[in-house]
Amino acid sequence: MVRITWLAPEERLEHELRQLREEGAEVGAIAEAWASARGAHDDDLEALRRRALELLDVAAALSRQEASYDLPAPLARAVGATVPPPTFATGDLRDRILGAWTGRLAGCLLGKPVEKIPREGIRELLESIDEWPLRQYFTAEGVPEAVSARWPWNRASRPTSLRESIVGMPEDDDINFTMLAMHVLETYGDGFTSDDVATLWLASMPPLTVFTAERVAMQNLLAFVRPPETARHRNPYREWIGAQIRADLWGYVRPGDPTAAAELAWRDARVSHVDNGLNAALLAAALVALAFVEDDPERLVRRALEVVPADGRLAGAVAWAIDLARATDEWEDVLDALHARLGHYHWVHAVNNAALVSAALVHGRGDYVASVTRAVMGGWDTDSNGATVGSIVGAMRERSGVPEAWVAPLHGHVRTSLKGFDRISIDELVRRTVALVPRDRVRERAA
Structure with missing residues (x-):
């Protein structure tokens, strides 16, 4: 069977x-x-x-949730407003997009070997070799057998994601979806639809390289269910993290414009998610877009919240997490509170992970290493959270803000099963992303 x-x-x-x-x-x-x-x-x-x-x-019939046929009210109001987006000098824009891509890749890679390991297991692995708190990529060298047996490394990621085995950025669904979003814009342009997103899913990705809500949505598509009903039909993962991990590219191509980035994310997210799952994507896209113009992490997260409904569970959890991180000195105390309040959610649910991402940003105070390591030490969806936080801080601090020790192991390229993208260079990803930013938002020289 x-x-x-x-x-x-x-x-x-x-x-x-x-x-x-x-x-x-x-x-x-x-x-x-x-x-x-x-x-x-x-x-x-x-x-x-x-x-x-x-x-x-x-x-x-028992669910109050519906497929997303209309923009959430806060985003719809923002889209209707006429606020001119910022412009960027070409060199500054490229540096920030390079920082975002590099930060995302390194943050994702950091979290890969401990995906599915709870925070107490992550801590025991590190303490067993005197590397707690986390400061660099994980290693299995020196970890006692009893500890690694109790907390086994992620089976799929161990061969490619530990310090002693990294030879570039290995395949990961978080990164596949970032590249696929770029492919959507290159193929269909700014006016792409949710149907276009779904078409490229089927054409470009092996079905078992996607998970949870995306896997159900893909099955629904093959059964001729169309978006946005693909997000609701027999899809219990509709509020999980999948849409959030797909959102970063929308922020890259609408720098400084959280409303436009969130609207692009909505067209993508509604293929597989509703309500808090969809709102997590809008939040992530807004966070990334704002990172190009906002250097204070707390202010960044509070501003990003403006694109999602304030009365939802996700917005409430994130607002609480911001206050918690701002008021609490010790990161372990922050994590204790996060897990006590939100630990009933599945480890890849959107609500708890969005709160953890937000807390790590605020508590990390804009430092790349402090921020991504906090996100990963928090457990839950370690590679996704490391990727999102790394992307945001990378855009905020530019490429120079991501230490070379985190960049060098990437060897400048990415592995993937996404059709046409395997072994693509980071430089090419950056070049193609810059080309997707509207020309009226780019100037040749700083004013």
Whole structure:
């Protein structure tokens, strides 16, 4: 029997029940029906899966969430305003985009070997070789066998992402999606649609290189479900982190313009996400865009929040995390509070990870190493959070703000299964990204 992770109906139903509880829905009847089905079909997986699909459709009626047909109200109001975007000297723009790409790659690489390891495991691995707190890429050298057995490195990333084995930027879905966003703009232009995004997903990415909400959305597309319904149909991961990790490129190409960046992110995110999952993408795009013009991390995060609904769970968690990080001296105390309040979410949910990203930015005070290491020491989605924080601080501090010790192991290139992009150089990524910034926002010399 073939079982594809994240798509199995029985797995999706379990996550849907959890999602509905987070929305405040009453799921007792469905949970009882599912328990009964598991007892009745314990030895018949096909029958169990048919029942799971039936209950997923019943569960859909309990959700208050809808596919995103319209821009969220705060973003719609901002789009309607006439605020001239800033302009950038060509050299400054390139330096910031280079810093953003480099910072994103290095931050992602930092978090890869400990993805899925909880924060207590990350700490024990580092303390066992006297490298706590985190200051550089991880290494397995010297880690006692008992410790590595208790907290095994990420199986897929260990061969390519530890200090002793890095020979360039290995493949990662976080980076694949950043390059794919660039491909969307190069192929369809600024007027691209959600259907265009979906088309390039199917044409460019092997389906098992995407996860959670994106994998379900891709299955929905192949069953002729169109965006934005692809985000809702039997998709219990619709508020997870997937859209957030896809958002950085939209900020790169709309520097200093959080509204325009968030609107591009909305067209992308609605293929697979709704509500807080979609809002996380808008927030991330706005954060990256603002990093080109804002040098105070706390002010940056507060400004970025203006593009998302203030009454949502994500906005509330991020606003609380900002205050927490500003008022708390010790990062471990910040993490204790974050995990106590938000630890009930899945480790790749949007709400907890967006709060952690925001806290790391504020507490890191604009220093690249301090910020990305804080994000990764926090656990949860370590590579995604390292990538997002690295991207933002890289844009803020330019390429010179990302220390050479973090850049050199990248060897200037990226591996990927994304069609047409394998072994692409960082310089080419930067050149092509700069070319996508509207010409009226670029000037040849500083004024």
